[in-house]
Amino acid sequence: xxxxxxxxxxxxxxxxxxxxxxxxxxxxxxxxxxxxxxxxxxxxxxxxxxxxxxxxxxxxxxxxxxxxxxxxxxxxxxxxxxxxxxxxxxxxxxxxxxxxxxxxxxxxxxxxxxxxxxxxxxxxxxxxxxxxxxxxxxxxxxxxxxxxxxxxxxxxxxxxxxxxxxxxxxxxx
Ligand SMILES: [Zn+2]
Numbered sequence: 001x002x003x004x005x006x007x008x009x010x011x012x013x014x015x016x017x018x019x020x021x022x023x024x025x026x027x028x029x030x031x032x033x034x035x036x037x038x039x040x041x042x043x044x045x046x047x048x049x050x051x052x053x054x055x056x057x058x059x060x061x062x063x064x065x066x067x068x069x070x071x072x073x074x075x076x077x078x079x080x081x082x083x084x085x086x087x088x089x090x091x092x093x094x095x096x097x098x099x100x101x102x103x104x105x106x107x108x109x110x111x112x113x114x115x116x117x118x119x120x121x122x123x124x125x126x127x128x129x130x131x132x133x134x135x136x137x138x139x140x141x142x143x144x145x146x147x148x149x150x151x152x153x154x155x156x157x158x159x160x161x162x163x164x165x166x167x168x169x170x171x172x173x
Contacts, residue, residue: 022095022117025049026151028169029095032059032072033158033159039064040166043158044098046072048080048113050091056080072096073104077111088112097155099126099148105134110142116146119155 025047032045036059048056058075062068073096082086089111098118100108105127108116116135118128128132128146135146 021052022147025093026096026097026117026119026155028054028057029097030127030151030154030158033155036060036072038161043162044072044096045093046076046085046096048076048089049078049093050084050089050096050112054128054141055092055143057090063150069103071101072168073100077107077113081111090114093117095150098122098159099128101125102127102132102134106152109134109140109142112142113144115147118146119149119151120159121148121152 028047029045029108032047033043034045036045037043039061041060041063044060046058047054056079058072058079060072061070061075064070071112073094076094077085077089080089080092084092087110092111093115094108094113095117096104099118099120099122100125101122114130121128121130123130125131128148129136135144
């Protein structure tokens with residue numbers, strides 16, 4: 001009797017490796033979210049990856065800049081475009097700690113980003129399925145792949161802690 005090798009083992013190993021990379025990059029996006037938190041901004045962080053390297057990183061700066069367009073995704077797209085000297089972010093992947101809003105989803109589609117990894121979902125403004133789904137329900141010239149729930153708990157946790165702290169601060173005023 002020979003040793004029974006489970007079918008599909010190599011595939012399983014590949015999936016594990018991909019998971020590891022995804023989590024690694026989402027951890028980097030979380031670091032950005034923490035920077036936003038320290039500035040008392042809603043903690044959302046984002047990194048853009050090309051060829052397994054981070055080419056841009058950003059966090060939400062809406063309050064600091066008094067500008068509703070200063071979402072982490074928009075800022076990261078601007079930085080990546082500058083770096084690649086192109087508005088087309090071909091073969092780039094984005095990691096965001098929170099589901100993008102409709103503005104950012106539009107920018108992601110327009111920038112030709114290949115794939116987006118999302119941490120927590122946003123029931124109030126999420127445009128990747130929570131409120132609407134810009135990535136799947138409409139036929140644009142570019143299709144973005146979406147993967148949700150990457151380090152979901154960690155991404156939810158930082159937001160929960162932030163809003164909890166905010167409520168405490170407000171109640172003291
Ligand atoms: Zn946004």
